[in-house]
Amino acid sequence: MSARRVVVLARAGAACDRTRAAVQQAGAELAAVLDPTAVGEEDVRVAAPDAVLVVLDPVAETALEKFDGVLADPALAVMYDDAEVAARRDGWEAARWARHLAAKLHGHQDVLPAMPGGDAGRGFAQEMEDLTLQVAAMPPVAQQAKAPTAAPANGAVVVAAGVGGPDAVRQLLGELPEAFPRPVLLRQRIEGGQYDRLVRQMQRASRMRVMLAQAGEPLHGGTVYVMPDGLDVGEAPAGLHFVATAGEPGFAALRAADSAMLLLSGAPPALVDVALAMRWAGGLALGQAAENCFDPAASNALVARGGEASSLAGMSRQLLQRWSA
Template sequence: MALDEAGAYVVLEDDPNTLAELALGEAAPQVVLVALEAAIEDSLARFDSVLHDPAVAVIFDEAELAARREGWEAKRWARHLAAKLNGHADVLPPGGETDHTRPEPGLPTTPAQIHADAAIEPHLEEAQSLAFELPRGGLELVQEETGSDQSFDPESWKPAAVPQHDRALNDGFGEDFSAEVPVPSGPPPLPVDAGNAAIKSSGLSLELESMHSSAAGPVVRGAVLLFAGIGGPDAVRKLLADLPPDLSRPVLLQLRLDGGRYDNLVKQMGRVSALPVLLAKAGESAAAAHVYVLPNDVAVNVEDGVVSFGEGALQPENLIASLPPADSAVLLLSGSDPALVDAAVALAAKGALLAGQSPQGCYDPAASKALAAQGGLVASPGELATHLASRWPD
């Protein structure tokens, strides 16, 4: 139904496990919509000739998420799908397309007028169905004589009793610290950052050995940042397919996904990339000639130009600012957050490579247009890969 609403003409609909290898190419599609699930992942490799064709746009969706969409979520996904198929960024619901850049004489249209024909009953029914699932807490439920444990009497409610501690207090603490603490003799131990160094003992001398290394190889200064969102998977796929296997910098990819299924994204990008594609994990360091997909719950730390992953939330603007400019690059692909443009431009002013995806063929070019307005470079994903390879030829 979403494809029909978007005005698409479906030339083929089939199961990749049973579809003949040449059938997809013979259908000559302009866009391929893939509903990802574990059962079809191995079969997708048979259709690489079509899925890797620059003239064919590929849209990946999660089959599990698609099956659960209904109501508002289904309408929202249909609008985003229509934007991808038709090459525009208009994903607002009806009434949100009013152009306020050219005001007309008279009073502006009120929200009530915009939604005059909108029915409120479906929203009320949805709210009623969800009301009993909302979290409750903060008050103790008082049981009435009827035996019901879901009633509340505000007159008889009292806060829960504060637990009492039998231990005596001494100067505000629960233990007596008046006893003298023994002082160790000799010099204090040498402080060591357990995450960054190990101690080797040789006679009476101590030697610090750097632990900034990875099983994938030695780490290097700087990194390539790839940002993307709506329409981004296809652009990222084309860019990674053209990167050389010996790129001398790690590639960090942040692609905003509604379902957060980054493990599937790693598998799909690994099929086309000459560089190994990994999921960034806390406690590891980024190595050259590797692609790291960044989940939202993994922090990226930069110390002396070396990139490592830790516990915490991903903060893209801080990450951009912390990279060594001469050794780094920032690429803004389709669907990138326009709020990152200023931080990226500031890094480029210090010597970093900065470029965006060309608005032509870009589903969501807001960041690219903002970059171009400041004089930044925009190009196709394949051309961006060429720029990266020439930036660090060895």
């Protein structure tokens, strides 16, 4: 198999240097490294890439509009990374990111490098396999009966992701129409808590409106809400709204039978119980299929306990079958 040609769009600096090294470590051919503030779409085309890797920082984001044509080209694999995260990535995390790039470029599932120390620590992959087996042996979570309400709250689509998840989230949101009838709640953990930047990045990928969720704000269909730390969903006579919380969101106020929980790469394993309860109540619960999934721990645990894994395209199809715009 010939090496895939990759163009890196990044401003000069540590993030650019580490991304260049990761691409080469992934076995790809570095077709060009271009500063998005200094070049245009034609410069990317001239390099004849198979894939484009965009390293995002606030300055680079402002220059991306002129690359809309190439970034939306279905013939190209387009990936994104955060400059601050890339600049700090080293050691085992850097090796894992290189494996992740290789998996996305070449379509295999080998994303975990060997852990330092050889057999002494048994390795991360073995530990995750053991954890999955332990979770599979756990008894099902007892379903708690809820008192009926006169006007049950509507549901929503919860998308949970973490490390390795932004590309998957972009791809998923890009498949949903502007008039998708349910709110989409994006719980994407990012380093540094810069969720306003995540809003801008996701708006470029989504036809739906993308907003930063705030306590007290009501939920509306056709909108993607980026949920920062300290928020959950509550129910009031007027409908669903965001409420402050001290811990992680549990999404208990959502009407489960009218909701979906999608566990993408890096989703918190604690949400597996929430997803299964939603599934048992008639809702939709899906984990991201292992192929090209950077961190499938939550998805693997969901499948081990009777849940379902799906490709990103399969997830969007199921959402649109259940809730047509």
